[in-house]
Amino acid sequence: MDKLTVIMKRxxxxxxxxxxxxxxxxxxxPVNGDASIYKLNDIQISELEGAISDEFKRLIEEVxxxxxxxxxxxxxxxxxx
Numbered sequence: 346m347d348k349l350t351v352i353m354k355r356x357x358x359x360x361x362x363x364x365x366x367x368x369x370x371x372x373x374x375p376v377n378g379d380a381s382i383y384k385l386n387d388i389q390i391s392e393l394e395g396a397i398s399d400e401f402k403r404l405i406e407e408v409x410x411x412x413x414x415x416x417x418x419x420x421x422x423x424x425x426x
Contacts, residue, residue: 349397349401350393350394350397350398353393353397354390354393354394357390357393363385363387363388364387364388364393365385365386365387365388366386366387366388369386370385370386371383371384371385371386372384372385372386
């Protein structure tokens with residue numbers, strides 16, 4: 346899990362790539378006057394790491410629950426015989 350996070354972080358930094366929020370890619374910055382200044386609404390590496398980690402935890406929990414259910418089904422079917 347940590348390896349994938351490190352690899353993704355390295356690829357993003359090596360290629361000078363960034364991630365941004367798709368629904369709101371630009372943030373309007375407050376300024377005096379009529380003109381507006383916009384800032385890229387980018388995602389911090391720590392946010393990416395946290396999101397990847399959370400998704401892996403969810404996936405691992407799902408696989409474990411699925412495995413437990415399959416084991417229970419096998420146990421119940423073998424008891425019926």
